[in-house]
Every structure is written in structure tokens, then in C-alpha cells.
Amino acid sequence: MKQKQNSAYTAPALEKGLDILELLSERDTGLTQSEIARALGRSVGEIFRMLMVLQDRGYVSQDPLSDRYSLTTFIFEVAHRIPIVGRMTAIAGPAMRELSGKINQSAHLAILSEGAVLVVGQTTSPGNNVLSVRLGARIDLWRASSGRVILAFQPEKEVKRLMKDVPVPPGTSASQILDELSAIRAAGIEVRDSFVVKGVVNISAPIIDHSGLAIGALTVPHIERFDETITFEKCKAEVIVTAVRLSKSLGGQLPEIN
Template sequence: MPREGTGPDFIEALARGLEVITAFAPHRPAMSLSEVAAATGLARPTARRILLTLQELGYVRAASGGGGFVLTPRVLELGVAYVRSMGLWDVARPHMEELSGRTGESCSIAQLDGPDIVYVARVAVPKIVTLAVQIGTRFPALQTSLGKVLLAALAPEEAGAVLAEPSRSGLEPRWRPAPEERDAELRQVRARGWALTDEQLARGIRSVAVPLRDGTGRVVAALNVNTHAAETSVEHLLDHHLPLLLQAAGEISADFARLETVPHVTHAAQPRG
């Protein structure tokens, strides 16, 4: 990305901010301040100010374990840069299309952003549903099967801290459990490896979700099959759809792990003149 525009209206600070966002890539989802500065050719103080500004705006967050910074799903609001940086859609699309064809239902991938989930990929089947879903849609995590899977992947104390934050979804869920009931639900999800929601978010929504993992086994997203409660029983959802969902998740995770092993060519940033 050029740092000097061709006209008087070019804003260099904006260009630098976008350059920092696009520095994150599949082979380097977490970057330290020094790595961001090196990748962009920016001075460390400049890179630091940009990262802190993006963090305050919600586009990056501190990586767990003090490992620098990572993008957040809010980058989706700028376009599809976040999805492409993770490679999830390209990897998942054929498996999701097959899963949707075999179940006759919509399926989605979401990731956690604070106490909410954000949809990052979806194959939809035309049906009348209570809530419209598209890429970038945000729901409270605890009341969705996708969110339960992602929350269960966190340490219990971390999940509790995340859920103490206010949701930005603007939706009031039907199920509002006490902490003891919530923790018991997440323990069950953690133990069995999948999550069910039965009209806990809104009437008519019933779904089951499983985790998607990278090559290290870390949960990077969740995949679900969504049904209408009036059409699909819990028994059919678990007996028929769940095995197909687990198969698709395993294939997506395996493909994603293979993608991570592909060598990436890096280009040294040009020093500023």
C-alpha cells in the first residue's frame, strides 16, 4: 500500500492504519509491536499509536498470554478482510455447501468477539426464521450453540470475565441463566464436544454446533446447523444432523491445518526515505 497519495486529499494516517490491519496474515495472526513495525516499515512509536487507536475502536485486541495483538471480527465491518486473513471461507465453503445439501438446513461459522458471536461464513437455505443472519451479524454468545462452543473453549474464569462485559448485539435473549446454571452448561459442552440451543436465543431457533480447530488443536471458530424448531425435533437434530456436522468440522479443521503448513513468502518492508 502506498504511503504517499497522488492528490491533496490523500490521508496518510488512514493509509497507515489500513496497512497495519492488512499486515496480519494466516501465518501471523498474532503480532508484537516490533513485528507490526517491521512488517509495515513504520517507526515503533507510530505503529504503537495506530495499534492502540485500533484497539480502542475494537478492531484489534491484546493477544492472550501477552503475545502482542490480534484482529477482532469487527474488522468485518470494513469488508471481508478479516475472513480472508484467516482463510476460513475458502477452506470451509465446499464442506459447508455439502453439509447444507445433506441436511437441507443453513449452516454457519462464527467467532467470539467479547460476549458476542460474529458470523464470518454462512451457507443459507431459504426459510422463514425468527432472526435474519448474514456475514457480520452479532448475537449474544451464551444463548447460541456457536457461542457455547466458543465459550467452552475458554478457561472457566476467562469465560466468566468475557460474559461480564455488555453485549453489543442489541438483542435480549430468552434464556438468562444464573452463573451456576451457565457454568454447568459450559462444563457439559466442554465434556461432550458439542453444544445445543433450543429456543434460548429466540422462539423457533434450534441449532447444534461443534468446534473448528487449527493444526495445534486450538479452537478458532465454531460451525453449526440451524433449524426451525417447528420443523426439526431435537432428536432428529442430534441423531441425523450432528454426525454430519462433526464430519464436516473434522474435514474443515484438517484442511485448515494443512493450509497453515503451506510456506508463505514474506516481503521485507521498504525503509522509509
């Protein structure tokens, strides 16, 4: 859960509800009422009232067999009502499915959210061997090609602000990150080994809006198959074509790709 910051304003009931939502978002199998109370340091009575309201509003559901509470997809639907996210994902969905069909690779669409990378769109390869990133996943800002590509097309002052909020990884300096972002901006795309999976090469291109800034990134975590007939260069070219298409639909223009 996000660390609470000191504030001149408090709303205890609202904070309890948000604490529950954030806690459940981290637990794949859900939690019982007593487990939620224990994790949050609250009484069972407090948690019961909050859970009843959240359940009535459709944000959580209770498994009748295990009595565990889990988040529903409603919270994801609410997030997609944000105009820019909703518009981008609506446009990107068909384009990404077409892309995955052409290159036999999975693809995902990501945005920046609260100092992290949030996956808001995802398509899987039509083949038997699939590597994909979970829809709704939050990824370390500095260890994701999507985040780096988006930041490469942001004002430097915004990048430096994020560096204060989200420290760069150990062994990496701020100047090194800035140099790498500059190189990505010059190339117009990032092609690099995955930060987390050996043998995977990320192909990531920015989605540019009318302001000339990146509002998202389209990324293909490319896997190489022994019997693959589609070349890596073909995959890269198709990612660029799709990113250009999405940018134009939002009134933006991708820079020239080197």
C-alpha cells in the same frame, strides 16, 4: 457503537472516521450527511471531510437519489484479510455448501469478536423454506450456541474475563454458565432449543485449531418440515463430520462426540 474508553492517546480525526463506520454499520438504509452529524454530535463540515475520505477509500458509498451514505462490502473484505478468518472461511465455504445440500438446512460459521459472536460464513438451505442467520450479524455472546460452543473450548480464565466484560443474562449466574460450558465440553457439541426462535433446534460444533482451542463454531439452526425425509440424527451426524473435517484442515482434532 462501542463505548469509548479513557485512553492516554487520542487521534481525533481517526476517531471521527471510526465513529462514522460504526454508526453506518447499525443502519440498514444508510444516513444522510446531516443525520450522521446529528447522531455523532459533530458539525456537518467535520463529517463532510471524513465522508469524502471514506468514500475515496471505498468504505462508504452515496446513493445519488437519496444522498444517503452506506457501508460498502469493502470493510467486510478487509476483515477477511485477517489470516485466520480468511483461511477458515476459505476452507469452510465449500464444506458448508456441501453440508447444506446434504441435510437441506442452512448453516453458519461464527467466531468471537469484541465480546460478541460474529457470523463470518453462511449458507442457505436449497429447499423452499429457509431459516438463516445474516452474514456479518453480531449476536449476544451468552445467547448463541456458537458462542457457548467456542467458549466451552477456551481456558476458564478467558471465560471468566469475558464474564467481566460481558455480563451474563439476568436470571443466569456465572456458575450456571460454567456448568453448562463444562457439559458442552464433555459432549463435544451443543444441541439445544434456539434462544431466539421457537421451534428451532441449534446443532453447534466447535472448530478446533492446532492449539486444541476452538477458533470458531459451525451451527445449523434446524427447522423441522412436515415432508422432511432427512432425520434430525442425520443432520447432527453431518454437522459433526463437517466440523471434524474443518478442524483437521486447521491442524486440530475434535474431541470424541458423545
